[in-house]
Amino acid sequence: MTSDSHRPGLHPLSHLKAGPTTSSSKSTARPASSTAQSSPQTFSRPRLSKYNSSRDDDLDTINDKATTTLIRRVLCPQANSSSSLEELLPPLTSSNDVDHQLYALIAIIVKEFVYSWYTKITSDQIFVNELLQVIAHCTRALEQRLRQTDVSQLVLDEIPALVEAHITSYRLAKQQSTLSGLPTSTRTIYHALNPHPGLSPIPDPAHPQSIAEQHENEASYRQLLVYGTLAVLLPTEDLENSCLRTLLGDILADLILGKEVSGRICERWFLWETIAKLVEVSQQKPRHDDKKNAQGQPEDRLRKFGLLSTEEEDRDLSYISQSRISVWIWRVLQYVYVTFLALRFIATGLFRVASRPQSTTSRIKKAYPPSATASPVNQRPVLDFRLFSMVSELLAVPQRMPWLGGLLALFQHLVLAGPGRLGDADSVLDRFLYETIQDYVLTPALLPRLLLASRTALFPVNVPAPQGAEPGRAVQTPLSMHPPTSSAAEGGNTNITNKGNANTSSAENTGPSAPEIAAIRRHCAVSILALIPRPVTRRLFGAAHNSSNNNNRHTISIDNNGQLNGHGYNNGYSGHNNTTNDSQKRQESGQTVGGSDKEETILIAAIENELLDLLEDEYCNKHLVYSIIETVLVRLVPELGERSVGELLEDRGVLFSSV
Structure with missing residues (x-):
């Protein structure tokens, strides 16, 4: 492999690994933080921030080792400890970082939902190994389809459009529910605005039959969604294996979509906690000095001997009284400097894109090559993405500040449809914005972090805690997973019936109080x-x-x-x-x-x-979550939007009635 193939993230298919995966590649080999020399603390300038940063790197490295130990203990317990994971497990994708996180997630699922009954029958690993091969085949097929999908438009246009529809419908439902003398349920109005077959009829606590019927319809909808996806991705011999097909379908439909997605992700407290985590992650600053020291580069002599001021001392110096004129001048200079950097970045990017041939920078050809499996969608300019209208609707800008909403809409119209159509699809400005999103927003390192965050949020109890680590530092248990101190959570959790446990009671839920x-x-x-x-x-x-x-x-x-x-x-x-x-x-x-x-x-x-x-409402949140899942699946597996599940199964030689 060349040096370019060692970069983290999704690589070209020509560089797809022929052998198994995970941590031995250079892209995933994390630098040992023990080699990072922490600066000695002097009597005059203590290095508290530097010490904390080095300790965080140590905990991250220990956590990665604990994750590797979890994968070995669950997926390959009988293998030789001297063999690396890349020799034991098949490759899931072309990225070692993604594979490492995916295998940790698979290990937790296998431990919780397969070993709980499989170890009572036998102790061999044949079935688990076969299951890993099937999952690897599906993930590689999904990766190939993902490369042929415009991820930027999916994440920044189609999904924000669904969120915007949820915001508008929920606010309108709350408004209309209190207008008449006989108040109507918010759920009833919301479901009328956004009907969903899997969420009908509307569950009413006064009519237990409606709750049971809605649970049954939702379970059938999840089964159809999963079996339709498996009918496209699974190999023919695995799809014809009724035992493997049923087991994999039940794990995905009932345990993943039913118990975790519908039963946990749609809860209000889970979504609030996820938002708080995302905000905190976005505020974290990268520790460039620690990364350089971990790679073996000598530390700055000034920092080594404590001759540079710490953040605490800089904060203390900021309290020195200054005249208002000097403060105003420095603030103006700061704004001028930031504006200069922004203008230089934009001008340099526009010249770079304009100087290259359009055939090499066209985002339409990159997103939809001639041999693409995924069906193309309407190409929208970046400035016309629904992300901007979603943020405007979320903050209620048209209601609070109509003048601001009007000015922004007028500016957007002039750029997109005005003289020269500067922001039209595949223009110089549009290609520059598209490349900026690819380079700085949707980076290859984003997916591993999302997988890690999802694993921590969905299975916080199973996240490996490194030995000797400070509690609450490496792996912090969310507040929502603490044992409840009072009765059931406010609002009540709605359980989803499944084949494995059709009569699950609400008392078994361990939600927050x-x-x-x-x-x-x-x-x-x-x-x-x-x-x-x-x-x-x-x-x-x-x-x-x-x-x-x-x-x-x-x-x-x-x-x-x-x-x-x-x-x-x-x-x-x-x-x-x-x-x-x-x-x-x-x-x-x-x-x-x-x-x-x-x-x-x-x-x-x-x-x-x-x-x-x-x-606030779990039932309304289900509409949003299921609509997002449907949109992503249809973009990756467009056959789901063209043919029925029965037709897809019959094309592969499997009768729909036997599913």
Whole structure:
């Protein structure tokens, strides 16, 4: 293999590994953090931040070793310990990093859902090895289809369009549910706006028969979705094996889609906790110095002898009093410098794209080659992606600031359809934006991190904890997985019936309690508030002390008793039903807010009531999650949108009635 093939991520198919996978490749060989020399602490300048960074790298390395140990113990327990994983396991993709995370996820699934009954029959590994070969065949086929799909348009256009539809429908359903004298259920209106066959009829606690019927329809829908996918991806001999087909179908349909996706991911607390984690990850700064030291490069002499100031000392120096004029001048210079860097980056990128032949930079040919299996969708310019309209709808810009929404829409129209059509599809500007997204947003290292985050979120108990690691540092148990301190979670969890356990009771769910849900909601709101600059947050939510009721803005004030008084929009989606006593929320979340933090309390309450309230209902969240899964599967397996599941199975020689 050449040096280019050692880069992490998905490589060209011509560089697909012929042998097995994982950690021996240069792309996945993480530098041993023990070689990183931590700078000695001197009496004058302690290196606290440097020490913590090195310790985090050590814990990351230990965690990778623990993950490898988990894979060996579950997937190849009888193999020689001196053999590497690449000699024992078949390759799943062309990326070692992706394979490592996928095998860790597969190991947890096999341990939880296969070994729980298979080890009672026999101790051999023949069945598990055969299952791994089938999974490897499917993942390689999916990777080949993924290369022929415009991932940027899927992630930034089609999925945001579904999220935008969910936001609009949920707010409209809450508004319409309170208009008439006889209030209508929010779920009923939402389901009428976004009907889904697998979620009918609407479950009503007053009619247990409707709940059982909806569970049955949802289970049948998941089975059809999984068997249709397997009918395209599985080899013919494996598809004809009824035992293997049934087992694989039940694991994917009932245990993965049913128990984890429908039973956990659609829960409001899980989505809030996921948002908080994503915000915290986005705020983490890369430790370039530690990476250089881990690769064996000598440390800077100034840092080595503690002659450079630490972040704490720099923060202390910032309190030195300066005149307003000097502060204003430095701020202007900073803005000018940032603007210069941005303009230089844009100009350099535009010249680079324009100087190359269009045949080599055309995103249409790259996304949809002539031999593509996936059916092409309508090519949309990057500036016309639905991501921008989704963010606008999420923040309610047309209602809060109609002038801003109008200006942005006018600018977008002039660029896309104005003179010269500068932002049209496959133009110089469009190709520059597309390449920027590929290079800086959808990077090859993104998928391994997403797989790791998904494994940690879905199976937090099974995440390997490194020995000797500091608790809560390497693997931190989410707050939602702590044992409940009171009764069942607020709102109740809806269980999905499956073949393995058709009468699962709600008492078996170990979801968070009501105080823990309130703490998760508050933590998510605080994380979002820390991400947005405070001046923008003030203008966006229009929060002010003792402000009067205004029809065009959402205002929240605090009275003398410490209670939040909310006045929402007249259109009814401001979340006024969720405005509660702030002192009670502080007690539930364990946070204290003093009198000087009233503004922060107001902004946090606004984020909770206006943004996080969109994920309040589990039944409505299922519509969104299932629609995203359907869209991704249809883009990767377009046969699902062209033919029925019975026709796909009959083409492979399997009768639909036998499934």
